[in-house]
Amino acid sequence: xxxxxxxxxxxxxxxxxxxxxxxxxxxxxxxxxxxxxxxxxxxxxxxxxxxxxxxxxxxxxxxxxxxxxxxxxxxxxxxxxxxxxxxxxxxxxxxxxxxxxxxxxxxxxxxxxxxxxxxxxxxxxxxxxxxxxxxxxxxxxxxxxxxxxxxxxxxxxxxxxxxxxxxxxxxxxxxxxxxxxxxxxxxxxxxxxx
Amino acid sequence: xxxxxxxxxxxxxxxxxxxxxxxxxxxxxxxxxxxxxxxxxxxxxxxxxxxxxxxxxxxxxxxxxxxxxxxxxxxxxxxxxxxxxxxxxxxxxxxxxxxxxxxxxxxxxxxxxxxxxxxxxxxxxxxxxxxxxxxxxxxxxxxxxxxxxxxxxxxxxxxxxxxxxxxxxxxxxxxxxxxxxxxxxxxxxxxxxxxxxxxxxxxxxxxxxxxxxxxxxxxxxxxxxxxxxxxxxxxxxxxxxxxxxxxxxxxxxxxxxxxxxxxxxxxxxxxxxxxxxxxxxxxxxxxxxxxxxxxxxxxxxxxxxxxxxxxxxxxxxxxxxxxxxxxxxxxxxxxxxxx
Numbered sequence: 001x002x003x004x005x006x007x008x009x010x011x012x013x014x015x016x017x018x019x020x021x022x023x024x025x026x027x028x029x030x031x032x033x034x035x036x037x038x039x040x041x042x043x044x045x046x047x048x049x050x051x052x053x054x055x056x057x058x059x060x061x062x063x064x065x066x067x068x069x070x071x072x073x074x075x076x077x078x079x080x081x082x083x084x085x086x087x088x089x090x091x092x093x094x095x096x097x098x099x100x101x102x103x104x105x106x107x108x109x110x111x112x113x114x115x116x117x118x119x120x121x122x123x124x125x126x127x128x129x130x131x132x133x134x135x136x137x138x139x140x141x142x143x144x145x146x147x148x149x150x151x152x153x154x155x156x157x158x159x160x161x162x163x164x165x166x167x168x169x170x171x172x173x174x175x176x177x178x179x180x181x182x183x184x185x186x187x188x189x190x191x192x193x194x
Numbered sequence: 195x196x197x198x199x200x201x202x203x204x205x206x207x208x209x210x211x212x213x214x215x216x217x218x219x220x221x222x223x224x225x226x227x228x229x230x231x232x233x234x235x236x237x238x239x240x241x242x243x244x245x246x247x248x249x250x251x252x253x254x255x256x257x258x259x260x261x262x263x264x265x266x267x268x269x270x271x272x273x274x275x276x277x278x279x280x281x282x283x284x285x286x287x288x289x290x291x292x293x294x295x296x297x298x299x300x301x302x303x304x305x306x307x308x309x310x311x312x313x314x315x316x317x318x319x320x321x322x323x324x325x326x327x328x329x330x331x332x333x334x335x336x337x338x339x340x341x342x343x344x345x346x347x348x349x350x351x352x353x354x355x356x357x358x359x360x361x362x363x364x365x366x367x368x369x370x371x372x373x374x375x376x377x378x379x380x381x382x383x384x385x386x387x388x389x390x391x392x393x394x395x396x397x398x399x400x401x402x403x404x405x406x407x408x409x410x411x412x413x414x415x416x417x418x419x420x421x422x423x424x425x426x427x428x429x430x431x432x433x434x435x436x437x438x439x440x441x442x443x444x445x446x447x448x449x450x451x452x453x454x455x456x457x458x459x460x461x462x463x464x465x466x467x468x469x470x471x472x473x474x475x476x477x478x479x480x481x482x483x484x485x486x487x488x489x490x491x492x493x494x495x496x497x498x499x500x501x502x503x504x505x506x507x508x509x510x511x512x513x514x515x516x517x518x519x520x521x522x523x524x525x526x527x528x529x530x531x532x533x
Binding site for chain 1: 296297301323325328337341342343344348351358363376378381383389392393397452
């Protein structure tokens with residue numbers, strides 16, 4: 001919802017704190033998720049996540065949430081889906097080039113980042129979206145990434161490794177933006193699945 | 195004659211590693227690294243499949259510029275492709291800048307084209323996000339935007355410096371490309387534009403071509419911040435300029451072309467002039483002379499849409515070449531003979 005989305009940017013600091021807490025909880029639950037199986041918890045968590053983030057951020061479930069690096073303004077709402085700042089076509093007053101009635105997602109992002117403790121993360125170069133992860137839970141991905149780091153386990157995918165290396169700074173702040181942990185089958189290519 | 199020798203005779207460029215301290219073998223890069231004031235200009239791409247139309251469009255520019263930008267369906271309007279134009283011109287000895295927009299092609303196409311362009315001798319690229327499809331001549335097209343200008347820079351830098359695609363697969367001969375990006379200093383959010391520039395530099399940008407500058411106070415404020423951040427020492431900034439045809443044309447551009455900021459006093463000046471076309475040219479010359487004095491500026495980029503015939507006069511009158519013989523011209527002997 002557009003109005004709530006703007007509210008979220010205005011309350012970026014509070015949401016950042018909430019997000020830290022959610023992340024900590026998800027990471028703490030890793031042993032439980034691993035026991036039940038990430039493939040099994042994927043769907044229910046994704047549905048919950050979609051509901052909450054859909055309401056607050058107009059989330060499109062890209063599966064690679066970077067809200068903490070974008071001032072709590074979701075870059076998937078940018079008609080060009082830019083992940084690294086505004087384009088050159090922003091209209092006077094901070095409105096979108098493509099949708100003139102909408103505020104520029106990135107003007108808001110910079111505004112939100114100013115309110116956040118880790119607002120400087122907005123300066124980190126973010127990798128392109130991995131489109132095969134659309135529809136999957138980003139929260140679970142973060143839990144897997146942090147846990148995988150502890151276990152020193154890594155993906156066999158060469159493509160994932162090179163993206164994580166090329167965008168190392170982004171991965172440090174937002175591990176889900178360049179994931180390295182093994183993905184459960186239920187989290188990949190959801191769009192292609194019947 | 196071996197096929198290889200034939201290739202060289204036809205003006206094809208052999209693969210060459212860049213000279214020490216350079217990213218590419220490009221003339222533009224050399225001029226900039228030597229600290230000379232560089233000039234680039236935008237070519238109006240033809241709606242034609244005739245190579246002669248490309249050479250004709252390039253001729254008036256080549257006399258005064260170090261490299262010619264071939265736009266990539268600018269304003270989302272379909273024209274001959276940038277890679278096609280750059281290939282033709284490069285093989286004829288011109289310095290070119292291959293503009294890559296993220297609007298029309300995904301990462302697979304873009305990475306492949308970067309190799310193809312480099313193999314054809316192209317050495318400069320300009321990484322752009324691109325205007326939305328809605329402003330163009332085919333608004334029903336599917337907008338791609340798989341990468342953005344910043345991730346595109348990092349992708350090409352990875353290909354060049356690490357010798358791998360984003361898939362991690364090895365590239366046996368990496369593309370020696372001089373990486374450029376755009377910036378729009380006078381457009382909202384003006385307070386964040388320098389930070390966005392910094393991000394582009396971190397992603398891999400080595401030179402910047404800005405959008406049109408008509409608002410000098412705004413641009414000077416931008417450059418002051420750029421200097422505070424020390425960015426002018428990390429990137430070559432070419433300021434974008436261009437002649438306005440009339441007050442009406444300026445107003446039309448301002449309201450119909452994304453990202454154009456023209457202050458009212460500029461339009462008023464054109465309105466009062468007897469010959470608005472001449473006044474637009476004079477204004478452009480003045481802007482270049484003012485821009486040249488700003489610390490941290492490495493050159494100008496002239497965008498003279500449908501007024502390409504004025505580019506040579508504008509550059510000559512501005513005096514920015516300071517007696518330097520334009521680099522693109524010397525190479526024209528290598529161009530195919532024209533009847």
